[in-house]
Amino acid sequence: MAHWGYMTTNGPSTWGKDFPIANGERQSPIDIVTTAAEYDSDVLGSNALSTNYTPESEVKLVNNGHSIMCQITKKGVLTGGPLGKDEYRLEQFHLHWGAEDNRGSEHTVDGKMYASELHLVHWNASKYSSFADAVQKPDGLAVLGIFITPGVACNQFKVISDNCGKLKTSGAEMTVDTTLDPTLLLPSNTSDYWTYLGSLTTPPLFESVTWIVFKEPVEYSKEQLLALRNLVDSDGNHMQDNYRPPAALKQRKVKKTFT
Numbered sequence: 001m002a003h004w005g006y007m008t009t010n011g012p013s014t015w016g017k018d019f020p021i022a023n024g025e026r027q028s029p030i031d032i033v034t035t036a037a038e039y040d041s042d043v044l045g046s047n048a049l050s051t052n053y054t055p056e057s058e059v060k061l062v063n064n065g066h067s068i069m070c071q072i073t074k075k076g077v078l079t080g081g082p083l084g085k086d087e088y089r090l091e092q093f094h095l096h097w098g099a100e101d102n103r104g105s106e107h108t109v110d111g112k113m114y115a116s117e118l119h120l121v122h123w124n125a126s127k128y129s130s131f132a133d134a135v136q137k138p139d140g141l142a143v144l145g146i147f148i149t150p151g152v153a154c155n156q157f158k159v160i161s162d163n164c165g166k167l168k169t170s171g172a173e174m175t176v177d178t179t180l181d182p183t184l185l186l187p188s189n190t191s192d193y194w195t196y197l198g199s200l201t202t203p204p205l206f207e208s209v210t211w212i213v214f215k216e217p218v219e220y221s222k223e224q225l226l227a228l229r230n231l232v233d234s235d236g237n238h239m240q241d242n243y244r245p246p247a248a249l250k251q252r253k254v255k256k257t258f259t
């Protein structure tokens with residue numbers, strides 16, 4: 001098969017050919033229907049979600065042909081909330097975005113799409129020995145989803161948006177000699193989120209992700225969003241609209257931590 005992507009010929013509607021799990025029981029993203037989400041105080045209220053990230057001393061950026069990714073080298077831990085006592089290690093973060101501000105996020109909220117969505121990918125280091133070991137396990141991964149909306153610039157994201165111009169071709173990598181604290185990429189309110197069991201939103205679409213999607217969006221400037229749209233994908237086209245549309249909820253419940 002031609003390499004998967006987001007064009008008509010290789011996009012989300014074709015992924016089921018090579019990745020039949022595309023039509024599975026716990027696929028992501030989903031449309032979050034806010035009135036159907038269930039407040040669940042015992043599981044969520046008892047131990048708050050907590051992040052303990054170590055700032056990166058240098059920033060490793062990769063254009064992987066589908067997104068721009070930052071490889072994490074320091075020890076960063078996510079635990080609590082739906083993850084219980086398990087400690088999930090931060091592995092990488094990347095984004096999905098649209099060609100215009102009216103689209104680009106993967107999760108939607110009552111049908112509303114945001115301009116972009118940032119994903120911080122973690123693996124269950126309490127139960128598995130490596131990312132590769134965890135990536136296919138039903139409780140192997142946890143991804144924080146942060147909605148991005150046009151507004152003021154996000155200072156911590158500058159190191160990425162300022163270097164997109166040097167990562168214009170698929171496979172391009174660079175290391176920027178500056179620090180980056182992933183904590184500062186999160187919204188100020190990290191108590192209010194939706195959570196559900198889902199999957200990777202790209203091939204191989206493994207059903208191994210506990211999704212945690214924050215209610216509060218983060219603002220990026222127009223210039224920062226434009227920088228993402230100037231990246232080039234593995235087919236040599238402008239990398240944009242690299243989002244999968246919502247999949248069926250099937251027999252799942254979305255939980256929320258706020259009333």
Ligand SMILES: CN[C@H]1CN(c2cccc(OC)c2)S(=O)(=O)c2sc(S(N)(=O)=O)cc21
Pocket residue numbers: 066092119121135143199200201202203204
């Ligand atoms: C291309 N994108 C995926 C890359 N991955 C990957 C890397 C190595 C091996 C592997 O399977 C064998 C998968 S990944 O696990 O880091 C993730 S997370 C994710 S998302 N959008 O759901 O947050 C997409 C991808």
Ligand SMILES: [Zn+2]
Pocket residue numbers: 094095096119201
């Ligand atoms: Zn993603």
